[in-house]
Amino acid sequence: xxxxxxxxxxxxxxxxxxxxxxxxxxxxxxxxxxxxxxxxxxxxxxxxxxxxxxxxxxxxxxxxxxxxxxxxxxxxxxxxxxxxxxxxxxxxxxxxxxxxxxxxxxxxxxxxxxxxxxxxxxxxxxxxxxxxxxxxxxxxxxxxxxxxxxxxxxxxxxxxxxxxxxxxxxxxxxxxxxxxxxxxxxxxxxxxxxxxxxxxxxxxxxxxxxxxxxxxxxxxxxxxxxxxxxxxxxxxxxxxxxxxxxxxxxxxxxxxxxxxxxxxxxxxxxxxxxxxxxxxxxxxxxxxxxxxxxxxxxxxxxxxxxxxxxxxxxxxxxxxxxxxxxxxxxxxxxxxxxxxxxxxxxxxxxxxxxxxxxxxxxxxxxxxxxxxxxxxxxxxxxxxxxxxxxxxxxxxxxxxxxxxxxxxxxxxxxxxxxxxxxxxxxxxxxxxxxxxxxxxxxxxxxxxxxxxxxxxxxxxxxxxxxxxxxxxxxxxxxxxxxxxxxxxxxxxxxxxxxxxxxxxxxxxxxxxxxxxxxxxxxxxxxxxxxxxxxxxxxxxxxxxxxxxxxxxxxxxxxxxxxxxxxxxxxxxxxxxxxxxxxxxxxxxxxxxxxxxxxxxxxxxxxxxxxxxxxxxxxxxxxxxxxxxxxxxxxxxxxxxxxxxxxxxxxxxxxxxxxxxxxxxxxx
Numbered sequence: 001x002x003x004x005x006x007x008x009x010x011x012x013x014x015x016x017x018x019x020x021x022x023x024x025x026x027x028x029x030x031x032x033x034x035x036x037x038x039x040x041x042x043x044x045x046x047x048x049x050x051x052x053x054x055x056x057x058x059x060x061x062x063x064x065x066x067x068x069x070x071x072x073x074x075x076x077x078x079x080x081x082x083x084x085x086x087x088x089x090x091x092x093x094x095x096x097x098x099x100x101x102x103x104x105x106x107x108x109x110x111x112x113x114x115x116x117x118x119x120x121x122x123x124x125x126x127x128x129x130x131x132x133x134x135x136x137x138x139x140x141x142x143x144x145x146x147x148x149x150x151x152x153x154x155x156x157x158x159x160x161x162x163x164x165x166x167x168x169x170x171x172x173x174x175x176x177x178x179x180x181x182x183x184x185x186x187x188x189x190x191x192x193x194x195x196x197x198x199x200x201x202x203x204x205x206x207x208x209x210x211x212x213x214x215x216x217x218x219x220x221x222x223x224x225x226x227x228x229x230x231x232x233x234x235x236x237x238x239x240x241x242x243x244x245x246x247x248x249x250x251x252x253x254x255x256x257x258x259x260x261x262x263x264x265x266x267x268x269x270x271x272x273x274x275x276x277x278x279x280x281x282x283x284x285x286x287x288x289x290x291x292x293x294x295x296x297x298x299x300x301x302x303x304x305x306x307x308x309x310x311x312x313x314x315x316x317x318x319x320x321x322x323x324x325x326x327x328x329x330x331x332x333x334x335x336x337x338x339x340x341x342x343x344x345x346x347x348x349x350x351x352x353x354x355x356x357x358x359x360x361x362x363x364x365x366x367x368x369x370x371x372x373x374x375x376x377x378x379x380x381x382x383x384x385x386x387x388x389x390x391x392x393x394x395x396x397x398x399x400x401x402x403x404x405x406x407x408x409x410x411x412x413x414x415x416x417x418x419x420x421x422x423x424x425x426x427x428x429x430x431x432x433x434x435x436x437x438x439x440x441x442x443x444x445x446x447x448x449x450x451x452x453x454x455x456x457x458x459x460x461x462x463x464x465x466x467x468x469x470x471x472x473x474x475x476x477x478x479x480x481x482x483x484x485x486x487x488x489x490x491x492x493x494x495x496x497x498x499x500x501x502x503x504x505x506x507x508x509x510x511x512x513x514x515x516x517x518x519x520x521x522x523x524x525x526x527x528x529x530x531x532x533x534x535x536x537x538x539x540x541x542x543x544x545x546x547x548x549x550x551x552x553x554x555x556x557x558x559x560x561x562x563x564x565x566x567x568x569x570x571x572x573x574x575x576x577x578x579x580x581x582x583x584x585x586x587x588x589x590x591x592x593x594x595x596x597x598x599x600x601x602x603x604x605x606x607x608x609x610x611x612x613x614x615x616x617x618x619x620x621x622x623x624x625x626x627x628x629x630x631x632x633x634x635x636x637x638x639x640x641x642x643x644x645x646x647x648x649x650x651x652x653x654x655x656x657x658x659x660x661x662x663x664x665x666x667x
Contacts, residue, residue, distance in 0.1 A: 016085045017501040018492070023086040026066075027093040027505070028512055034062060034094045035517040038101040041651045043524055046534035047661045048651050051102030052478045053437040054487075055209040057286075057664075059094050060641055061648025063216055066090065067227070087217050088495045092488045092502065093509030096481065100510060101517035104479030105181060107537050110521045111530065112471045113139050113173055114155050115542040120147035126546065129553045133406055133464035137176050140169040156538070158529035165526045174518070180401045184473065185481060185510065187394035187420055192485035193380055193387040195425070198357040199432055200490055207490045208293040208435030209483075212637050214494040226634060235638025236645075239285040243646040246662035260284070260665045275317030276310050278330055281608045282665035289640035290435040291606075291613035292633070296621070298434055299614035301594025306607040309335055309598050324564075327557070328475050328548055329442050331599030336442045337451075337564040341571025342596045343426050343441075349579050349592075350425070361388060381489060381499045395420065407465035411458065415466075418445035419473060424482050426596055431483040432490075434593050437666060438602040439483060444474040450560040451568060455552050463549045471545035571595075605666060 037058050038051035050058040066087060074081035082090075100106060116134065120126035127147055134143040141149045151169045159165065199205045215226035226232055242258045249257040262281040268274055291299060312335065316323060326336035351358065362368070364377055364384035377384040395416055402412035427439035446455060446466060455463075488506070492499050530538040551557050575595060581588045597603050603610075613636075620629050643664070650661045 015496045015498045018085065018089045018092070018497045018505045019501050020086055020089070022082070023089040023505075024508060026082070026086075027090040027508070030062060030066065030090055031093050031097040031509060031512045032516045034058060034097045035101045035513055035520060037062075037648070037651060037655070038098050039517055039520040039524065040655045042102060042107070043521075043533050043537060044528065045651065045654045045658070045661060048647055048654075048664060049102075049667065050647050050651055051098040052104075052107075053666060054431050054439060054478075054480070054483050055212070055290075055437060055644075056095070056098040056102070057644035057647040058098055058651075059091070060212065060644035062094055063087075063091060063213060064641070064645055067216060084217050084495045085497045088491060088497055089505045091213055091217065091491070092505050093512070095484050095488065096506060096509040097513035097517070099479040099481055099484055100513035101521075102479050103476055104481050104484075105514075106517050106521045108472050108476065108541060109177060109181070110518075110525075111538045112468060112542045112545075113177075114141065114152040115538075116467075116546055117141045117147055117149055118152040118156050119539075119543055119546070124547070124550060125554075126550060129460065129550055130464045130467070130546070133461045135405055138173055138405060138468075140166070140173050155525045156530045158532075159526050165523060167522075170522060178514070180398060183394045183398040183401065187391055187398065187416075188424070188480075188482040189485055189506070190382065190387040190391035190394065191420060191424070192428075192482055192489065193382045194361055194384070194391065195428070196380065196486060196489050198354045199429075199486070200493070202354070202357060205432045206293055206435070207432050207487060208290045209431060209437070210487050210490050210494070211293060212289075212640050214491060215634075215637060216641075217495060226637070229634045231631070232634040232638035232641070235285075235289070235635035236642035237638075239639055239643035240646055242285070243643065243650070243662055243664070247646070247650045250660035250662055261663065272314050272317035276313045277332070278604050279310055280604070282605050282667075283612075284606065284609050284643065284665040285639035286643040287437060287606050287609035287666070288613045288616070289636040289638070289643075290437065291610050292617055292636040294434055294613070295591075296614060296617055297589045298591040298593060299610050299617065300589055301591040302434065302597065302603065303594075303607045303611040303614065304590075305594040305598035306603040306610075324561075326442060326599075327447065328444065328470070328544060329599070330601060330604065331442050333564055334567045335599045336447065337567040338571035338574070339442045339596060339599050340448060341568045341573075342575040342592060343422050345572050345575035345579065346429070346592055346596060347422050347425055350429070360384070365389065379499060381502055391420075402465060402469065405465050405468070406461040407469075408458075408462055411462055412465075414449065415445045415469060415474070418448060423474075423477070424480065427477050427480055428482045428486055430593060430597060430602070431480075432486055434597075436597070436602055436606070438600075438605065439477040439480040440600045440602040441477055442599040444470055446470070446474075451565045454559045456555050456557065456559075460553060463552050467545045467549035470548070471542050475545065476541055 034051075038056070041048050041050050041058070042052070050056060050061075066082075070082050070087070116126055116130050117139070120131075131143045136143055141151045151166050154160075154163065154166065200207075218225075242260065245255060246257050246260070248255040260283040262283075264279040264281060265274075265276060268276060268279075309331070313332070316332075324333040325331070326333045329336060331339075360376060361384045365388035367385070380387070382390065395413070398416055399409055399412035402416075403409045423441050423445070427441060430436040431439060449455060458466075485506070488502060489499055492502055525533060525538070575592050578588075578590050578592045578595065581590070582592075617629070620632055624632075647664055653659045654661050
């Protein structure tokens with residue numbers, strides 16, 4: 001053991017710190033620019049979503065810009081060039097900033113605090129259903145007053161000439177919610193530290209989303225490097241041409257448009273085919289590029305299980321079956337409850353496979369076996385003891401915050417435990433192992449509770465708090481910072497940066513993003529009017545959560561039929577069968593992640609890129625072997641860079657002149 005520790009220390013002796021004055025200053029400037037691009041593009045332009053993916057397109061564009069600037073400055077003076085570890089630090093700050101500015105936090109938090117007041121009407125009875133349970137310190141309006149108070153009407157309809165933005169009404173609620181957010185982000189960070197060694201060192205997951213920025217940042221080798229490879233630029237050219245034409249088509253309709261979204265539902269208008277839920281072909285070159293890095297069995301499972309759900313839609317309709325739709329999600333309830341069972345087994349199996357690592361963490365947390373000067377966690381971002389007790393404290397304190405908001409403490413613990421240890425872990429696994437650009441699930445923790453009790457009996461205070469919690473954390477998991485933390489730590493190894501020095505970079509990136517993007521998220525609606533901005537952010541997600549809560553409080557949603565609990569057991573049995581088969585036969589072609597993601601919006605968007613990447617990889621490996629696979633890798637990563645760079649290029653003029661932009665195939 002001591003020999004292994006000494007070897008690791010020797011290997012890391014030349015690792016550098018992520019913190020430098022130059023990296024911090026440039027990083028803060030790039031964070032401000034990233035927040036401005038994301039907020040304007042997603043909220044005002046509202047057609048290009050460049051910040052909500054787990055590798056945000058804006059990040060690739062900004063990285064290209066940064067590398068070009070470095071090359072120009074280096075020609076003047078070598079001292080002006082940024083080293084790889086400094087670009088890495090800037091990258092991490094921009095990554096977290098784009099997530100915070102988008103679905104990872106602010107796009108869901110800010111509208112959620114005014115929606116109950118602005119959208120309350122005599123017809124929906126929101127005032128009588130919710131207002132008595134909303135704490136005055138939690139919202140910028142007065143819950144004892146009526147609907148459409150000035151602070152919310154100004155937010156949605158814009159301020160009148162001469163009116164000032166009501167910052168004083170926002171400071172208190174933002175500070176209160178900021179405490180809750182800090183606890184949740186702290187829990188994600190601690191969880192990422194506890195997962196890292198098992199996933200990176202022991203299981204050696206591929207972390208596909210790290211591959212492109214790592215290739216771009218690391219110093220060029222004898223072959224000239226990724227950016228000098230002609231094959232890279234061949235791949236780059238394909239999406240550049242496609243989205244170049246599509247962008248010009250928006251400006252000049254005579255320029256032909258290349259279709260990247262084919263609506264298959266329009267081709268199936270007769271029963272029972274018309275019963276299929278959302279079924280489109282999105283041609284995303286970036287997604288194909290990332291999926292090319294995955295094993296063929298995982299790729300096959302992803303598209304196969306999704307097509308199986310569409311077949312189930314048709315077969316059920318042909319037999320006259322009219323199943324319930326999962327509340328707040330786009331999949332049928334019986335599939336959603338099978339997926340819950342799948343999640344439970346997957347997390348259980350991951351824990352079983354990680355038994356030695358869990359034992360190591362347990363010993364470190366409780367200092368069992370005596371303190372050792374050569375700890376196995378000395379190169380982690382946090383010590384295992386700090387991460388373990390930090391996770392426990394964050395969970396308990398976050399539940400206490402929800403209790404102060406009005407939720408029963410047991411229910412708060414239940415919700416947050418399911419979120420952190422089941423939903424977030426599987427979502428992070430989907431990114432770290434299968435390169436999913438979106439982290440989306442098919443259920444909320446309260447859907448699990450429905451199998452045990454009647455949600456309607458939880459009472460008005462609990463249901464109101466659940467509406468806030470669902471809108472902020474439970475629904476729409478895109479921009480999950482847990483994956484950002486994991487990817488950053490994996491990236492650190494590739495550029496030889498000490499992980500422990502990364503803590504300051506993470507804290508600076510998040511804090512700067514909250515300030516810069518927080519200002520824009522409040523100032524833009526008051527100046528432009530949220531009703532004229534991106535509908536999903538201001539009239540979609542937050543409105544749906546309170547509408548769903550109103551359905552429960554009005555007792556319009558009956559208890560869960562026993563059939564769905566049976567499907568939960570089916571999900572457990574099927575996933576156990578897959579896991580056992582994979583552990584006993586090397587050739588078994590099914591991966592449980594395909595089952596876990598089959599009902600999600602993620603697969604509705606990316607099933608076809610999974611199929612295209614699977615087909616390309618099968619053909620390449622069959623006729624060219626690993627040599628051709630390796631030579632083609634820059635081509636596929638080049639497609640990622642091309643598509644994401646074009647998204648940023650078309651975003652730039654739209655920010656200044658409100659010019660139309662092409663639609664990109666990751667809505």
